[in-house]
Amino acid sequence: MKINKLIYIIVLALIFSGCKSAQYKKTDRSVDIEQITIEDSKFMKGDKPYYFVGANYWYGPLIGAKNIGDRERLIKELDLMKSVGIDNLRILVGAEGDGGDSRVHPALQPEQGVYNEDLLDGLDFMMAEMRKRNMYAVLYLNNNWIWSGGMSEYLKWNGYGEVPNPFLEQYSWDEYMNYTKQFHSCEPCKEAYYDHLKFIIGRTNTYTGLKYTDDHTVMSWQVANEPRVLVSPDHEEAFAGWLNKTVALIKELDPNHLVSTGTEGKHGFLQDMDMFERLHTNKNIDYLAMHMWPKNWGWYDINNEKETTQLSIKNAYAYMDEHIVVAKRMNKPIVMSEFGFPREKESLSLDASVENRDVFYKAIADRIIESSINKGVLAGLNFWGFAGYAKTNPSTNGKWIHGDDFSADPPQEPQGLNSVFASDVSTLEIIKQANNSITD
Numbered sequence: 001m002k003i004n005k006l007i008y009i010i011v012l013a014l015i016f017s018g019c020k021s022a023q024y025k026k027t028d029r030s031v032d033i034e035q036i037t038i039e040d041s042k043f044m045k046g047d048k049p050y051y052f053v054g055a056n057y058w059y060g061p062l063i064g065a066k067n068i069g070d071r072e073r074l075i076k077e078l079d080l081m082k083s084v085g086i087d088n089l090r091i092l093v094g095a096e097g098d099g100g101d102s103r104v105h106p107a108l109q110p111e112q113g114v115y116n117e118d119l120l121d122g123l124d125f126m127m128a129e130m131r132k133r134n135m136y137a138v139l140y141l142n143n144n145w146i147w148s149g150g151m152s153e154y155l156k157w158n159g160y161g162e163v164p165n166p167f168l169e170q171y172s173w174d175e176y177m178n179y180t181k182q183f184h185s186c187e188p189c190k191e192a193y194y195d196h197l198k199f200i201i202g203r204t205n206t207y208t209g210l211k212y213t214d215d216h217t218v219m220s221w222q223v224a225n226e227p228r229v230l231v232s233p234d235h236e237e238a239f240a241g242w243l244n245k246t247v248a249l250i251k252e253l254d255p256n257h258l259v260s261t262g263t264e265g266k267h268g269f270l271q272d273m274d275m276f277e278r279l280h281t282n283k284n285i286d287y288l289a290m291h292m293w294p295k296n297w298g299w300y301d302i303n304n305e306k307e308t309t310q311l312s313i314k315n316a317y318a319y320m321d322e323h324i325v326v327a328k329r330m331n332k333p334i335v336m337s338e339f340g341f342p343r344e345k346e347s348l349s350l351d352a353s354v355e356n357r358d359v360f361y362k363a364i365a366d367r368i369i370e371s372s373i374n375k376g377v378l379a380g381l382n383f384w385g386f387a388g389y390a391k392t393n394p395s396t397n398g399k400w401i402h403g404d405d406f407s408a409d410p411p412q413e414p415q416g417l418n419s420v421f422a423s424d425v426s427t428l429e430i431i432k433q434a435n436n437s438i439t440d
Contacts, residue, residue: 033131033134033216033217034046034216035216035256036050036136036216036219036220036258037258038258038286038287038332038333040331041327041328041331041332041333041377042333042375042377042379043287043333043379043380049372049375050379050380051368051371051372051379051380051438051439052086052087052088052368052379052380052381052435052438053085053086053365053368053380053381053383053431053434053435053438054086054087054088054089054090054136054380054381054382054383055081055086055088055089055090055382055383055384055385055386055420056089056090056337056338056382056383056384056385056386056408057077057081057089057090057091057385057386057408058090058091058092058148058385058408058410059092059104059406059407059408060074060089060091060126061091061092061093061094061108061119061122061123061126062104062106062119062122062406063122063406064121064122064123064124064125064126064129065118065119065121065122065125066118066121066122066125067118068106068118068119069118069122071125073388073389074125074126074129075129076388076389077386077388077389077422078129078130078133078135079133080388080422080428081135081386081388082133082135083432084428084429084431084432084435085431085432085434085435085436086135086386086431086435087133087134087135087136088135088136088138088219088380088382089130089135089136089137089138089382089386090137090138090140090222090337090338090382091126091137091138091139091140092104092140092143092148092225093108093123093139093140093141093200094107094108094109094116094119094123094148095107095108095109095143095148095149095150096108096109096148096149096150096153096154097109097110097111097149097153097156097157098110099146099149099165100165101399101400101401101402101411102146102147102165102167102400102411102412103146103147103148103149103411103412104147104148104149104410104411105402105411106118106119107119107148107149108120108123109149109196111157112154112157112158112192113192113195115199120203121206124203124205124206124207124208125207127205127207127208127212127215127217127218128205128207128208130217131208131215131217135217136216136217136218136219137217137218137219138219138220138221138222138260138337138382139200139218139220139221139222140221140222140223140224140225140262141196141197141200141221141222141223141224142193142196142223142224142225142227143224143225143226144180144224144225144226144227144228145225145226145410146163146165146166146167146176146412147410147411147412147413148225148410150224150225151180151183151189151224152176152179152180152183154183154186154189154192154193155179155180155182155183155186155189157189157192158186158188158189158192160179160182160186163176163179164176164179167412174231177230177231178230178231180230181230181231181235181238183242184235184238184239184241184242185238185241185242190242190245193246194245194246194249197246197249197250197253198249198253200212201213201221201250201253201254202253212254213253213254213256213257214256218254218257219257219258220257220258220259220260220286220287221250221254221257221258221259221260222259222260222261222262222289222337223243223246223247223250223259223260223261223262224261224262225262226262226263226264226268226291227239227243227261227262227263227268228263228264228268228269229268229269229270229275229279232270233270233272233275236275236279239279240279243261243279243282244282244284247259247261247282247284247285248284250284251284258286258287259284259285259286260285260286260287260288260289260335260337261279261280261285261288261289262289262337263276263289263290263291264289264290264291264338265288265289265290265291265319265323266290266319266322266323267290267291267297268291273322273323273326276323276326277326277329277330280326280330280332281330285332286332287332287333287334287335287379288323288326288327288330288332288333288334288335289334289335289336289337290319290320290323290334290335290336290337291336291337291338291339292316292319292320292336292338292339292340292364293338293339293340294308294312294315294316294341294360295340295341295342295346295418297315299311299312299315299316300312300341300342302345302346305344305345305356306356309356309359309360312341312360313359313360313363313364316339316360316363316364317363317367320336320367320378324376324377324378327377327378328377332377333377333378333379333380334377334378334379335378335379335380335381335382336364336378336380336381336382337380337381337382338382338383338384339364339381339382339383339384340383340384340385340418341356341357341360341361341418342357342417342418343357343416343417344356346414346417348392348394348397348398348414348415348416348417349416350416350421350423350424354424354426354427357427358426358427358430361383361427361430361431362430364381365381365430365431365433365434366434368380368381368434368438369434369437369438369439372437372438372439373439383420383431384408384418385408385409385418385419385420386408386419386420387407387408387409387416387419387420387421388421388422389421389422390405390406390407390408390415390419390421391405392404392405392407392415392416393415397414398413398414398415398416398417399414399415400412400415407419407421408420
């Protein structure tokens with residue numbers, strides 16, 4: 001009896017100590033999630049072409065965190081996205097450095113080589129929940145822009161002085177660009193970044209027990225958000241050296257998953273399509289990317305909304321076509337991995353009309369439907385971005401303050417400007433119809 005009682009106690013202890021990780025391991029491994037591969041310039045999901053309308057969901061790991069997050073919100077938002085056919089999410093792995101209100105807070109890496117365990121747990125939890133829903137993650141590992149720390153934070157960590165934050169009156173964008181371009185030739189900065197890649201890509205998910213390199217929830221790794229040749233053509237050499245070493249390292253660390261740059265396309269290469277093509281002619285870059293920002297690029301005018309919405313569509317099609325020509329020549333798929341459009345009069349109110357935005361979204365979605373029918377190289381879209389059930393703070397005129405809900409708009413931008421909320425039924429319906437219309 002004493003032996004049986006002892007065995008019983010041990011079994012109970014093992015059950016309870018197995019915790020969430022063991023539970024997820026059992027559930028997760030029963031999910032048949034197919035790896036995304038490339039065949040003849042097309043993404044393949046198993047033996048079928050894979051085309052998608054997905055979302056940018058940069059803050060997912062933050063609300064997935066056990067202590068500072070909101071897991072109930074994460075689960076509701078994943079379920080809502082899945083219900084409209086969204087199964088592809090572009091996500092920031094984590095921020096660097098704890099800055100002011102124009103920066104993501106808290107940061108995954110508050111100091112160089114030091115990690116916030118709660119946010120690592122949030123990344124794992126989000127990936128486990130995505131896997132259960134047969135969703136795919138495009139994970140970007142750095143940022144050209146200060147809103148998540150990124151390249152400029154590595155420079156600060158390694159003795160290059162304070163970052164000239166362009167969101168402060170005393171600094172200009174030219175000063176920020178000239179500062180940030182130093183990253184690509186800063187050896188200690190690059191080594192710290194490569195250490196970060198090794199740490200993240202080599203991670204094992206604490207919920208599923210799967211190595212990230214073995215988890216088909218990862219569709220691809222992106223070297224950064226909007227990496228750029230900055231300021232002038234003479235920066236190309238340093239940028240190319242960094243890019244080529246980075247994609248080679250990622251492939252060495254993880255030969256199972258796809259790699260892309262995360263670029264805006266021509267806009268990130270001094271408007272030079274030849275430079276874009278030249279720097280992507282690399283066997284370790286599996287597919288191409290481009291971004292689209294009609295408001296930021298001066299196509300959309302708040303004082304002439306209907307006409308400039310049509311102009312935005314015309315210019316968007318032309319920009320897409322330029323890149324599709326290159327993708328065909330390189331025999332690689334291409335994804336529009338960011339595009340956004342504001343509400344009427346750039347209002348931050350959830351009650352403001354989204355009629356013009358819906359017109360733009362519908363026009364862009366039509367292109368991916370057409371490409372899926374023709375088995376073209378335009379393979380996916382990730383709109384910017386999904387804000388789900390976020391509650392923005394009207395008392396701050398759109399300014400994000402530490403502790404506020406995360407929305408799709410990063411902290412330096414007015415909250416709600418380009419966000420698609422759960423209440424934006426008409427926009428979500430366009431996305432749903434597009435995903436339903438995509439042909440395998």
